[in-house]
Every structure is written in C-alpha cells, then in structure tokens.
Amino acid sequence: MTTYRLKLYLSGRTPETDRTIDKLRAIMADYHDDYELEIIDVLSDPQRAEDDRILATPTLVRELPQPLRRLIGDLSDTQGVLLGLEIEPTATGGGVDDIAPHGDPGVR
C-alpha cells in the first residue's frame, strides 16, 4: 500500500471546516489508512495558497502517489472522494456503511 501524501487547504477554522477534516480522516481511516495529511489554513497562511495556486477552498491535493491530483468541494460524498483520490473502494475491505460511525451525522 503506497503512502498517500495529502494536503487540505481550508479557509479558517469553523464547524464546517472541522467537519471536512473529520470526513476526510474517516474516509482515509476506512479505505487507506496509510496517509499523511497536512492542513493549511489559507487565512493564516495566504502566501502558501498563492504559491500553490489554490483558487478556492476546500481544495484537497494528493501529492503522492503521482500524478498530482487536485480535488475541490466539501468532501461530503465518500464515493466522489474515493474516485477523486483514485482509491479502490474495496482496497482495504471498507464499505460505505462503515463510514457512518466516523462520519458527522450533520453531513449525511
């Protein structure tokens, strides 16, 4: 299993951004728990966003494995995230229903 190196760009810290982080962690825990996640708050680090040419948040960047993939959206849809990150939904035997205990009920 290759290590996924992910960067998540968010605007500030709000209940919504926390939900996005929780959601991503839950998905990764269920489907590909070998990952590194860096969270970048573009409000406190605007230069970083500019350097990385981020146009909007939330943006999720998969740096590894190559090629670089960039996703935009609130990551509320598990299948969409898996598809976007090119993670095989069955890779680690996780199922969509398994997400429920981790997922924020507010999202689903």
Place this chain on the structure above:
Amino acid sequence: MRADSPGHNAQSPSTAAPATRAVLEQVLEAATDRAGGTEAALIGRDARLVYPANGFAVDLDYAALDHALAGHEQRTLSAADGPAVAPGSSAQPTCWHVRRLPADLSVFLVVVDAAAPSGVEHSSDQRLDMLTAIAARYWVGDGTDLPLLAAAEAAPGGITIADARLPDLPLVYVNAMLCRMTGYARADFIGRNCRFLQAGDREQPGPAEIRDALARDQPSTTELWNYRADGTAFRNRLDIAPVHDATGGVSHYIGLQQDITREHELEQRVVAERDRMAAIIEASPAGLLVLDDEGCVRFANPAAEQLLARSRETLVGADFGVPVPSAEPAELGILRPDGRIGVAEFTVIRSNWDGEPAWLGMLYDVTARKEAEEEVSEMAHTDHLTGLANRVRLRERLKIAKAQARHTGELFALLMLDLDRFKQVNDSLGHPAGDRLLQDVAARLEGAVRARDTVARLGGDEFAILADGVDSADGASMVANKVLATFAEPFEIDQYSILVGASVGIALLPQDSTDVDSLLSLADMAMFSAKGVGGSTARRYTSDMAARNSERMDVEQRLRRGLDRDELVVHYQPQVRLADETVAGFEALVRWQDPQRGLVGPDQFIRAVEELGLIDKLGAQVFAIACRQVAAWESRLAANVTMAVNLSARQVRGPELLDSLQPTIAATGVQAARLVLELTESAATERPKATRSVLSELRQRGMRIALDDFGTGFSALNELRTLPIDQIKIDRSFLAGVPGDSAGEALIHAIIDMSHGLGKTVLAEGVETREQAIFLRAAGCDYAQGFLYERALPAADIEQRWLPASQTGATGGNTE
C-alpha cells in the same frame, strides 16, 4: 419570336419540332463533314460554312450578322434586314433572334433559327433546347460519347456556363434545374451575365469575392441572395470554376448553383440560437466554469471572471481541481489575488466540452449574503452590554476547540468567573452603575488574555474565558492568576472606588471532559468551589467537586421542598441581663430539619436559600414562628420577654417589609414592643437613607432595632449616630482575647461607652466564659448571649429551662 406569315407555312406544325431536330442533325453532320470530320473542327469557323450543303440554306444578311456579332450586341434581325432566303428554299425565316454568343455557338444559333421552317414558331425554350443539344455535343469534345447534356440537365443543382472570352461573361448555357430554381426561362439567361439574378440587391459581398478569385484563376465559392422571376428571394450558393482551353487560357466559367434557402435559414436559426445562448452565458450572474477531467479550466464566463477576480485568459488552463460532487451545493472559499476571500456556492454537473467529458461548474456568489449572515450571527453571538462573546458563541468556540484538541492534541482551558459581591454593588449603586462595572470588568478581562482567546459574558456577573495552547494545568492556573490580578485595583464607578473580587473555576479540554456541556458545568463547579472558600481565588476542577456539586443540587431541591413543607424550625437562644443574669429575651435562630441530614445550621443553607431567591420566604416564616412563640409564652406562661428576629439586608431596603410584617403581627397577636429586629451593620449602612426611613417606621410601630455583628462593618460613626437603633450587639470576634488582651478590652470599653453615649443599650455576643461575663459586667455592658448561658434550643427546652411559670413574673424587657 413572332409568328411567320401564313403563306410561308411548309410543314405541319405538329411535326415541326422533330423535323427541326432532324434537319438540325443533318445540318450539323454536313457542317461537320465540311469542316473536316469532327464537330470540334467547327469551332471558330464561319457560320456560312453550313449553309450551302443543305436545301435550307439561308441567304442571310451576313454583313448585318457579322456586324451584330462583332459588336457583341443583342440584336434582332428581321426579314426586312435582308433577302433572307435562297431561291427554292421552303424555309423562310422571318426572324432571327440573335444574341451575343460565343463565336462557336453563334453558328448554331443562326442555323437553328434559319432552319426553322417558316410558319413554325419555336418557343424560346425549344430553340434553346435545340441549341444546347448542339452545344452539348460540342462541349463533349473529341471522341467522347458521354451524354453530358443529359447529365447536366438531370443535375439536381443549377449549372451555368459563361463565356470567359466575351465581355461581361455572358451565359451560354444554363440547365433545367436552374430554370426551375429561378422561374426564369433559358432564354432569359443566355447571353446575359448571371448577376441579373441579384435584381436590385447589389450590395452583397459574394460577387466581389467571386471576381477576385476568378481574377486569380481560382475556383470560388460564395453565397448570396438571388431573386426568382416572381421576385421572391432565395439563398444561392455559387461554386464557380474556370474552364481552360487547349492553350491554357480560360475559355469559360462553369457554375454550380444551389438553392440553400432552407439550409441558410436553419443555419441562421442555429447561429441566432447560439448567439442567444452565448449572450445568456455571458450575461449570466452565475459563474460558469467548464472543467476537464483533470480539473483544468476550459471555459469561464464573465461572472466567473468577476467572482474569481481573474481574467478568462488567466483562468483558462488554470488548475481548479476535480469537483467532488455533493448532494448539496458545496460552499467554497474563493481566494482572490488581492487577498479578499469570497464565498460561493458550487454545484457541478457532468457535461461535455469539445466532445470530451467535462464538468460544468456553477458558482453563485454568496459573499454578500454570507457577510450579512455573519453580521446577524455576530449580533446573535455577542453580549450587548459588554460586546463580549455570549454563551452561544462560547459554545461554538468550545466545539471548534474540541475538534482542534482531537486533531492536534492541543490543550484548552475553560475559565469560569463570577464576581464576588456584585449583587451588593448592583443593589446599592443601582443597575446603571452595575452595568458599567460589568463593562469595566469585560475590558480588564480582555486585556488580561491574548487576542485569540475567547472572553464571554454568560449572563449576570458570570464570565468565561476559553484559552488555547495551554501547555499544562499550571499554564491554566497562570492564566487564572493573571485574570484575578486584574481585580486587584478598584473599579472607578460614579466617583466610587469599588473593590470587587472574582472567583475562578478552571476546567481543561480535553483532560477533564470533551463534552461542551459537561465542560461548562465542571468549570462552574470549580468556580463555586472557589467561591466557597471565600472568593478571590481560582480553583481547578477536581473529580470530588462533582460529588459535592451533585450534593449541592440535591440540597437545593430538598431545601425548596423543605420550605414548602415547614421543615424549618426555630430555636431560641437566651439573652440575659449581665447585672443579675436573668433572662431578658431570646434570639430566634433558624434551623432546617433536613430529612436526610437531620438538623442543619443556617451557615450550611442560608447561602443556598439566597441563591434560590427564597430568603424572603424564609424570613417571613421565621418571623411568623417567632411571633407566635413569644405571644404564646406571654399568654400561657405570662413571660415578659423580648424576641429578636434577624432581618436580611434586602428586607430593610424597601417599605415592603412593613407591609409583610404587619399582617403577621396582627395574626399572631404579639405585642410590637416584644419584637426586636436585628440587622447587620453592613446591611444597615449600605443604603443609609432608605434604611433609616424603614427603621424609623418600625420603631414608630413599637418595635425595637438592634445592630448585629457590630464592629465587622465599617460604618461611619456619624451614621451610627443618626441611625434609629436601640441596641448595639458587639460581635463575638471582639471577645476572642478578652479578658487579657488589652487592645481588645479597650475596644469593648470604647464601644460600650460610645453606645451608652448615643443612648443605646449594648449586648455582647458569643460569651463563653465566666471571666468574659465578669469583664463585660464591669465594663458596663447591659446584656450578654452565648454558650456560657445556653445554646439555641427548641421552644420546649427553653420553656423548661428558662421559663418556669414561677420565674417568669420577675423577668422584664431587655431594653428597658
């Protein structure tokens, strides 16, 4: 063509056409033979070549004909123009309709008309049919049998042939389709330039394009509006190509003409539709982005440019990201180059772009709405008096802190803070002053913490602080100490310097709890614990507080019930005359007969009663019981004693006290003179003016007033002088080192002398030893109360020990 004269009719009109054709064939054959065997050899030959060989030879006015041809003019030769027909010829042409034609064909034209038997009228079409039949053979060229004419005639589009060598490019051939397309007869075309189809519509770009192309010897395609014979317009697509002769020169132009009116209309509709769609897309207030499967921007409309604050050129090709579709529109933060952050709702649908699968993203700018919402939310999350966060905001921050603690392991401290003695400020200086104090406290609290910490006012005089990045419990204590330090200086309100303390409770996230509600209540417990040890201190939450807290809650509940169920009992402590140690009266002291804990002293429940707002109720109950008791003793035992009842500071402040006491006095039948109302020094001096009038009124009604706990407050002596009181009760603390402590003794002497000087009696509280009693009597103190004589006891015990019927007759009021 005009009709021949009847006399020249040689052939039956019914057979005229086939006969003419046959003749024509013969003519052609003969001409061909003469010219050298091929029809092609006829080209360029003099028209006269054909005549002598057949019986239809016509003697034309060649001069006129030559002239006409040479001048390229259209001219009609009539019979009158010359001795037209050779002798013996039955054919007597009466009219030659000569048009300017290529030299090759003019031959045949002449032949045709000349060959027409007189009296047979050929329509212009018939004539041209014949002509083209010949022309077609000519056009076929050497040795070719292809029936080109038939093919051209059958062509589903219009075909024209124009002579390139003649001025103005006259048409020499048009096919049947063109006639059908236009409604014109062939005769209308032949010899004319095709442009007449444009009618008056000459300002079209098409013809110029054609001319330019032809000038460069290039084929050309164009479209233009042409007009049918009936005047209706049709869109004509024209393909024209040069035809080269053997020498390489351009001899003719062949044209294909298509009526594309329908296609053109369709195309116009498509173009119009496309333009409309484009206009909508351009004008759409929604930002539209087309993203390819890599998340790259392929298209952006002006609204998207504006929203993203980037030009289309910058956007196209930029990496926006592959959209993750969601059921609800996703809320995106838009990062603009100038640093402004917008908010947009983003919906995305699967679409196509240039035949490739793509995403169509729609961005709705909700920045303004979001800002308005935030403003409203800001108001809803702000305490209006102090501008601090309110409870709602604090809870939100706690939730975020909770998530952050989980992600980063950061430690947060929640400090709950309650002002000590705020109520007194509010009560004595009024609400406006209390509000200013709260505002000043808010400002100091904000000054004591970092900007990113949250300071909230939860209501009343209760504040909270949420501090992040606390490295340990000690760090939290440091924050608490910093906060407490800000209360060291007095607050300046309305010329008053007010020293207010604060009690701080600390709970740690996530150590103590990760639940927002329980964290708040843990900090609250810790705060109560701090208050419990006298305030002006901070306490960190410990697990045993929870137990105590639940006990407190439980006590509150039982106390509330107890008040309703008359679980309050009153005990009485004797007050004796120091002179003879006989009883002068009693002080009524409340006890709570708690069904769980048994008898509980006031120090353990009065504060709770105050917090529950039940102190008035309790005071009224005690007063009623005491009144009944002293009235009963008087009537039953003829006891001549006083009854001292404690009043709270709150009770003496308003005139309601009088209203509440009077009915009880009346109902119990007690003599007002038996009642002594005790109030503490601080209560009496808090609002001297209001208190003075209440006390005066009580005295006028016959009751007496005693000043309790004297020496613990800081009343000005002048106030003491003017207060309408009858007795001063020296606080028990003054007796601590007495006798022996000379300073204490001196103080007691001073109080007694001063009181007597003001005409007030003196009672010493907390007398526990015989020595104290002896000292007090010597000092001139009037009354004493304390364990030396008796604890507070239930009425029955008091009766037995202090009010035997035999003794009571001798006792008297303690203030006489």
